[in-house]
Amino acid sequence: xxxxxxxxxxxxxxxxxxxxxxxxxxxxxxxxxxxxxxxxxxxxxxxxxxxxxxxxxxxxxxxxxxxxxxxxxxxxxxxxxxxxxxxxxxxxxxxxxxxxxxxxxxxxxxxxxxxxxxxxxxxxxxxxxxxxxxxxxxxxxxxxxxxxxxxxxxxxxxxxxxxxxxxxxxxxxxxxxxxxxxxxxxxxxxxxxxxxxxxxxxxxxxxxxxxxxxxxxxxxxxxxxxxxxxxxxxxxxxxxxxxxxxxxxxxxxxxxxxxxxxxxxxxxxxxxxxxxxxxxxxxxxxxxxxxxxxxxxxxxxxxxxxxxxxxxxxxxxxxxxxxxxxxxxxxxxxxxxxxxxxxxxxxxxxxxxxxxxxxxxxxxxxxxxxxxxxxxxxxxxxxxxx
Amino acid sequence: xxxxxxxxxxxxxxxxxxxxxxxxxxxxxxxxxxxxxxxxxxxxxxxxxxxxxxxxxxxxxxxxxxxxxxxxxxxxxxxxxxxxxxxxxxxxxxxxxxxxxxxxxxxxxxxxxxxxxxxxxxxxxxxxxxxx
Ligand SMILES: [Zn+2]
Numbered sequence: 001x002x003x004x005x006x007x008x009x010x011x012x013x014x015x016x017x018x019x020x021x022x023x024x025x026x027x028x029x030x031x032x033x034x035x036x037x038x039x040x041x042x043x044x045x046x047x048x049x050x051x052x053x054x055x056x057x058x059x060x061x062x063x064x065x066x067x068x069x070x071x072x073x074x075x076x077x078x079x080x081x082x083x084x085x086x087x088x089x090x091x092x093x094x095x096x097x098x099x100x101x102x103x104x105x106x107x108x109x110x111x112x113x114x115x116x117x118x119x120x121x122x123x124x125x126x127x128x129x130x131x132x133x134x135x136x137x138x139x140x141x142x143x144x145x146x147x148x149x150x151x152x153x154x155x156x157x158x159x160x161x162x163x164x165x166x167x168x169x170x171x172x173x174x175x176x177x178x179x180x181x182x183x184x185x186x187x188x189x190x191x192x193x194x195x196x197x198x199x200x201x202x203x204x205x206x207x208x209x210x211x212x213x214x215x216x217x218x219x220x221x222x223x224x225x226x227x228x229x230x231x232x233x234x235x236x237x238x239x240x241x242x243x244x245x246x247x248x249x250x251x252x253x254x255x256x257x258x259x260x261x262x263x264x265x266x267x268x269x270x271x272x273x274x275x276x277x278x279x280x281x282x283x284x285x286x287x288x289x290x291x292x293x294x295x296x297x298x299x300x301x302x303x304x305x306x307x308x309x310x311x312x313x314x315x316x317x318x319x320x321x322x323x324x325x326x327x328x329x330x331x332x333x334x335x336x337x338x339x340x341x342x343x344x345x346x347x348x349x350x351x352x353x354x355x356x357x358x359x360x361x362x363x364x365x366x367x368x369x370x371x372x373x374x375x376x377x378x379x380x381x382x383x384x385x386x
Numbered sequence: 387x388x389x390x391x392x393x394x395x396x397x398x399x400x401x402x403x404x405x406x407x408x409x410x411x412x413x414x415x416x417x418x419x420x421x422x423x424x425x426x427x428x429x430x431x432x433x434x435x436x437x438x439x440x441x442x443x444x445x446x447x448x449x450x451x452x453x454x455x456x457x458x459x460x461x462x463x464x465x466x467x468x469x470x471x472x473x474x475x476x477x478x479x480x481x482x483x484x485x486x487x488x489x490x491x492x493x494x495x496x497x498x499x500x501x502x503x504x505x506x507x508x509x510x511x512x513x514x515x516x517x518x
Contacts, residue, residue, distance in 0.1 A: 135396045137457065245435055
């Protein structure tokens with residue numbers, strides 16, 4: 001069986017792209033990742049993409065970049081999609097379905113003035129849940145707000161504990177020149193920022209940015225001829241979780257199903273992980289995910305993230321050292337791509353020296369997509385430096 | 387209390403029609419499985435637990451707040467919630483005719499139909515006075 005490696009990674013430097021098209025952001029990201037790998041568009045025979053581009057978006061983008069494909073996948077599960085795409089690309093390469101796989105993500109919600117967290121959504125009439133929910137005004141901030149309210153009720157989690165997630169992100173973002181928000185913030189500043197939807201404050205919410213990113217994976221024979229450090233995916237899990245016919249538990253995410261699969265495949269314990277990228281759409285997202293990933297017991301997430309435990313060089317679990325979605329970048333309203341890219345930087349030893357984890361040979365990238373408090377996806381990816 | 391938010395008209399389809407028609411007549415229906423007896427939400431023609439046929443049954447519309455969140459960053463703040471029905475399922479809804487700052491998880495609520503923009507009766511909930 002052919003092995004698959006991540007050989008190229010590129011985060012688009014823009015955070016606001018009024019002067020660029022969505023296609024252009026995809027192509028610039030793709031070219032950036034291919035240049036990083038030492039490959040070109042003509043080497044790509046597998047393409048993995050999804051996004052807000054209905055009517056055969058992957059066909060359109062493939063033609064735009066003039067890709068000659070023998071394998072493609074546009075599974076769309078929201079923010080976790082790029083992590084799912086890497087998993088699917090690995091499977092495709094292992095099965096010989098393609099040799100060089102490109103994964104892209106791009107969008108410009110900021111230039112388009114999208115109020116991602118608070119703006120009313122019409123709801124897609126074809127989705128069976130829409131007639132029962134859209135009218136009640138679920139958006140991201142109030143649905144994640146309900147998760148936080150219930151987590152606080154069941155486990156005594158506090159706003160101060162949630163705030164530590166943002167504080168950790170800001171400590172890392174100060175070292176990232178490309179980050180949208182580079183100021184270090186305090187717990188007090190987070191809990192004193194205006195409430196968006198109870199109990200989430202403005203600083204509990206991720207940023208809205210334009211931009212994108214891309215990854216290139218290649219079959220072993222090709223990967224070993226390239227000059228960049230090799231990163232190998234060794235554990236992959238994915239899951240979808242919904243309301244269970246009305247028996248929803250707002251404190252549990254699909255990560256509780258994706259993570260055990262990934263860890264078993266990798267043959268690793270939680271304590272083996274040196275660095276973790278964990279999707280931070282909101283601070284509460286991270287608290288629930290660290291529990292479901294098994295880094296602490298269910299209900300202990302608030303205590304786990306507090307007191308700087310996620311800050312590189314300070315805490316036990318160095319996390320989102322680029323500043324994450326809370327401070328650095330959240331292109332296309334989907335956090336999965338930047339999560340993998342920072343984990344790759346850490347494994348290559350190319351994170352900012354102030355946040356680089358020493359001897360970082362095992363890392364994890366985890367994301368969710370959709371609405372944690374309604375129906376959502378999760379994907380876990382464990383990687384090793386070869 | 388600020389002006390109540392205008393509830394947008396729901397999308398409807400042949401599967402939702404019997405429910406919304408009953409709501410318009412002041413009757414709240416919850417689907418119950420004829421095979422396993424379990425109630426579920428949101429309504430489907432089949433049981434999501436066993437695949438059995440379901441029947442809409444009239445409900446008294448009683449429940450408790452499972453969770454809620456007040457959206458503040460809009461012109462007319464509103465309370466999104468999951469209400470746990472006495473029949474078992476937790477349903478997404480709005481909490482209405484109440485002091486948002488006095489709401490609490492576990493509080494008893496009862497059904498209160500509210501008209502959407504097009505007049506459709508929407509199953510919302512309101513706290514039961516004197517109950518916490
Ligand atoms: Zn049944």
